[in-house]
Amino acid sequence: MFNHAVSRLKQITEAVRDAGSLGVADLAALTGASEMTIRRDLEVLAAQGVLERFRGGARSLLLRCSEPPFALRTDENMAAKRRIAATVAGMIADGESVVLDSGTTCLEVARLLHDRRITVMPLSLHAVNALSSSTSLTLLVPGGRPRPGELALTGPLTLASLSALRFDTAVIGCCGLSAAQGLTAFDLEDASVKRAAISSARRVIAAVDASKLSRTALAFVAPASSLDAVVTDADGDEDLAAAGVTVVTA
Amino acid sequence: MFNHAVSRLKQITEAVRDAGSLGVADLAALTGASEMTIRRDLEVLAAQGVLERFRGGARSLLLRCSEPPFALRTDENMAAKRRIAATVAGMIADGESVVLDSGTTCLEVARLLHDRRITVMPLSLHAVNALSSSTSLTLLVPGGRPRPGELALTGPLTLASLSALRFDTAVIGCCGLSAAQGLTAFDLEDASVKRAAISSARRVIAAVDASKLSRTALAFVAPASSLDAVVTDADGDEDLAAAGVTVVTA
DNA sequence: GAGTTTCGAACACCACTGATGTTCAATCAC
DNA sequence: GTGATTGAACATCAGTGGTGTTCGAAACTC
Numbered sequence: 248m249f250n251h252a253v254s255r256l257k258q259i260t261e262a263v264r265d266a267g268s269l270g271v272a273d274l275a276a277l278t279g280a281s282e283m284t285i286r287r288d289l290e291v292l293a294a295q296g297v298l299e300r301f302r303g304g305a306r307s308l309l310l311r312c313s314e315p316p317f318a319l320r321t322d323e324n325m326a327a328k329r330r331i332a333a334t335v336a337g338m339i340a341d342g343e344s345v346v347l348d349s350g351t352t353c354l355e356v357a358r359l360l361h362d363r364r365i366t367v368m369p370l371s372l373h374a375v376n377a378l379s380s381s382t383s384l385t386l387l388v389p390g391g392r393p394r395p396g397e398l399a400l401t402g403p404l405t406l407a408s409l410s411a412l413r414f415d416t417a418v419i420g421c422c423g424l425s426a427a428q429g430l431t432a433f434d435l436e437d438a439s440v441k442r443a444a445i446s447s448a449r450r451v452i453a454a455v456d457a458s459k460l461s462r463t464a465l466a467f468v469a470p471a472s473s474l475d476a477v478v479t480d481a482d483g484d485e486d487l488a489a490a491g492v493t494v495v496t497a
Numbered sequence: 498m499f500n501h502a503v504s505r506l507k508q509i510t511e512a513v514r515d516a517g518s519l520g521v522a523d524l525a526a527l528t529g530a531s532e533m534t535i536r537r538d539l540e541v542l543a544a545q546g547v548l549e550r551f552r553g554g555a556r557s558l559l560l561r562c563s564e565p566p567f568a569l570r571t572d573e574n575m576a577a578k579r580r581i582a583a584t585v586a587g588m589i590a591d592g593e594s595v596v597l598d599s600g601t602t603c604l605e606v607a608r609l610l611h612d613r614r615i616t617v618m619p620l621s622l623h624a625v626n627a628l629s630s631s632t633s634l635t636l637l638v639p640g641g642r643p644r645p646g647e648l649a650l651t652g653p654l655t656l657a658s659l660s661a662l663r664f665d666t667a668v669i670g671c672c673g674l675s676a677a678q679g680l681t682a683f684d685l686e687d688a689s690v691k692r693a694a695i696s697s698a699r700r701v702i703a704a705v706d707a708s709k710l711s712r713t714a715l716a717f718v719a720p721a722s723s724l725d726a727v728v729t730d731a732d733g734d735e736d737l738a739a740a741g742v743t744v745v746t747a
Numbered sequence: 748g749a750g751t752t753t754c755g756a757a758c759a760c761c762a763c764t765g766a767t768g769t770t771c772a773a774t775c776a777c
Numbered sequence: 778g779t780g781a782t783t784g785a786a787c788a789t790c791a792g793t794g795g796t797g798t799t800c801g802a803a804a805c806t807c
Contacts, residue, residue: 249792252766271782281768286783294632302775302782372629372638379622379643382544388622388650390640390658393629400638407661408640408654499763502795521753531797536754552753552804 250322252288255280257319259288260309263298268306295396314422314433316396317373320351327456327480327497332356334478334497335418335454341365343415346444347374349399349437350420352454360384368412370405370440372398387412394434401436409443417448419474422464424455426486429471431464438466450475457481500572502538505530507569509538510559513548518556545646564672564683566646567623570601577706577730577747582606584728584747585668585704591615593665596694597624599649599687600670602704610634618662620655620690622648637662644684651686659693667698669724672714674705676736679721681714688716700725707731 255278262277263269274285289305292298295316298305309315332355339345341364347353349371357374360367361381368387369375378386389408391400419441423431430453432438445451445468453474460481471477476493477484488494505528512527513519521539525532539555542548545566548555559565582605589595591614597603599621607624610617611631618637619625628636639658641650669691673681680703682688695701695718703724710731721727726743727734738744 249766282782283769283784284767287767294630296632372625375622375643376626379648380544380645382546382645386643387654388638388641388643390654391638393625393636393638395630395632398629404637404640404658404661407657411654411657499795532753533755533798534796537796 253319253322255284256288256292257315259285260292260297260307260315260319263305264307264309266307268301268304270304273304317351317398318396321354323351324456324458328352328355330497331454331456331478331480332359334495335452336360336363338452338476338478338495339363339365339416339418344368344412346370346409346412346414346417346448348417348419348421348441348444348454349374349397352456353418353420356418356454368408368414370400370444372400391440394436399434399437399440401434401440405440406443409440409447412447414444414448416450416452417444419445419451419453419468421453421455421459421468423459423462424453424471424477424487425461425463426471426484426490426492428463428467430468430474432466432468433464435466438468441468445469445473453477455479460484460487498568503569503572505534506538506542507565509535510542510547510557510565510569513555514557514559516557518551518554520554523554567601567648568646571604573601574706574708578602578605580747581704581706581728581730582609584745585702586610586613588702588726588728588745589613589615589666589668594618594662596620596659596662596664596667596698598667598669598671598691598694598704599624599647602706603668603670606668606704618658618664620650620694622650641690644686649684649687649690651684651690655690656693659690659697662697664694664698666700666702667694669695669701669703669718671703671705671709671718673709673712674703674721674727674737675711675713676721676734676740676742678713678717680718680724682716682718683714685716688718691718695719695723703727705729710734710737 259274271282271285275282289300293300298307335356336359344366347369354373357377362383364383366385372393375388389400390404392402393400421430422433451474457480471490471492474492478495478497480497484494508528509524521532521535524535539550543550547566548557585606586609594616597619604623607627612633614633616635622643625638639650640654642652643650671680672683701724707730721740721742724742728745728747730747734744
């Protein structure tokens with residue numbers, strides 16, 4: 248999938264979400280692509296659960312409070328994510344055992360850990376795939392049910408895998424973080440996995456780009472005080488610092 | 498990776514295994530490729546643990562009793578594997594829960610199950626990846642440590658995942674099968690995972706191409722009598738049939 | 748330490764794959 | 778029944794990845 252195609256998918260997703268529903272011809276005119284291409288795109292997006300096809304067009308299935316699918320988030324804020332990931336990777340010492348959350352920022356962390364001599368348990372199959380070719384690190388796969396698209400592992404098998412282990416460090420991504428509301432996630436299942444990851448680790452690092460600070464999502468994960476450090480690309484957050492959290496600016 | 502490249506890798510693997518060690522120039526002459534390409538190939542094979550580089554050449558690390566790496570087996574006996582896989586897939590009914598072993602034959606089964614409405618727990622990340630884009634089936638990932646190359650999940654996390662569940666059917670691949678020696682595998686860890694898979698399933702189907710019948714590998718898994726059916730491409734095996742196993746010829 | 752060999756990074760080239768557009772027959776809605 | 782919509786099939790094109798060549802650096806030999 249090329250950048251070109253991804254940006255068109257994103258454009259379609261947003262246009263359909265804003266309008267509620269749109270016709271194939273409208274989308275073709277909007278994007279400059281042929282109707283056939285639009286149909287193929289809609290098929291892809293329908294498979295991801297973003298929207299629903301009907302004859303002549305598609306209607307959005309995106310709730311206001313849910314996040315866009317993984318494939319459409321991967322190259323948003325790339326630069327910030329890379330910087331944050333590099334800082335997080337630098338905070339991990341050789342020989343450590345790390346549990347790595349799902350999400351695009353944590354996937355960047357995974358890529359940077361590929362050649363390190365550590366033990367990693369990623370909570371998303373995307374990160375598992377990024378790391379499975381490594382010979383230097385010990386890769387542990389948690390059990391679970393992968394959520395479509397996101398490929399984040401959830402459910403009782405995941406919780407059992409986490410509760411059986413104790414990690415030096417947990418690297419957690421999230422959908423919202425503030426001193427008052429704490430760490431929040433869009434998905435309820437995800438939230439309980441994050442909570443389990445946090446409680447099985449001695450040190451907790453949150454990797455959060457600026458767009459997520461001061462935002463709040465549906466599912467509560469943990470209070471800000473349970474984080475040992477927050478790595479972000481924004482200037483130091485006053486409230487978080489006041490809550491006793493070490494804020495690292497990447 | 499093209500067919501061309503894979504067959505050259507296979508050629509190199511075999512030549513180095515037979516000779517014990519070979520020089521880059523020898524391999525270039527043998528394959529007709531440039532020395533640079535040979536060096537790149539040797540790097541790939543070294544990463545897979547097939548051989549060890551030294552200045553000017555490489556020496557084989559393949560034990561006589563171990564199997565060649567996954568990437569080199571994928572398109573051997575393709576036709577037979579496809580036929581076997583199709584037969585196995587046909588023996589699985591909608592709504593069933595299936596545990597699917599690692600190996601190239603079972604990976605073909607996974608591909609055929611992609612759009613079925615069943616529950617599948619693959620024991621290899623290759624199969625997980627083949628199935629993770631499906632919306633129709635319920636995919637369960639077992640925990641564990643993926644073995645490099647093969648990406649078969651092993652270890653206590655895998656055993657725990659299996660013992661927590663009860664499946665309708667287990668589809669088992671193996672490295673050797675005979676009425677007298679039973680089911681055998683090259684890897685000890687794999688063997689215990691296969692055993693756990695067998696004991697957590699009500700029905701056990703073995704998918705075995707002809708090259709594995711009458712062969713025996715190091716690790717004993719289970720007696721032939723614990724199999725409910727054997728699907729193979731060879732003509733019905735007399736001994737197995739005599740042992741009370743249903744032999745299905747694909 | 749000089750000479751030779753091997754290595755690997757960088758670049759150019761080529762084949763192939765995968766995305767896109769076009770056409771057309773089949774299908775669906777009214 | 779009529780018109781719009783769809784998806785399969787084929788042609789086209791761009792990007793990717795594998796391969797070869799060159800050349801400077803490193804390593805091994807003597």
